[in-house]
Amino acid sequence: MMQSSLIGKIEKAKRYAQEPDRVTFYELAVKFRGENSDYKTSYKDGKWNCTCSFFSKWGLCSHTMAMEKILASMLPQEALTTPQNGTLR
DSSP: OHHHHHHHHHHHHHHTTGGGOOOOOOEEEEEEOOOOSSEEEEEETTTESSSSHHHHHHSOOOOHHHHHHGGGGGOOGGGGOSSSSSSOO
């Protein structure tokens, strides 16, 4: 009985994994390996943050924009700060 329950959960997990729009991040922190150093890139309370020097000046950077691209359909609308000119998406 337990095996059939587990099989059902595995099948459901496979289906869910193919539907990323079911997931919306509201908090996330990652170590981003940049070309020159590692950075902590995070999303919390509707705002991106990154420990790279570019982010501190501009409020966005290649690391946060890459995360937006990677997580595209799983981010809330307010997390999408990349210019809408189509060059990144």
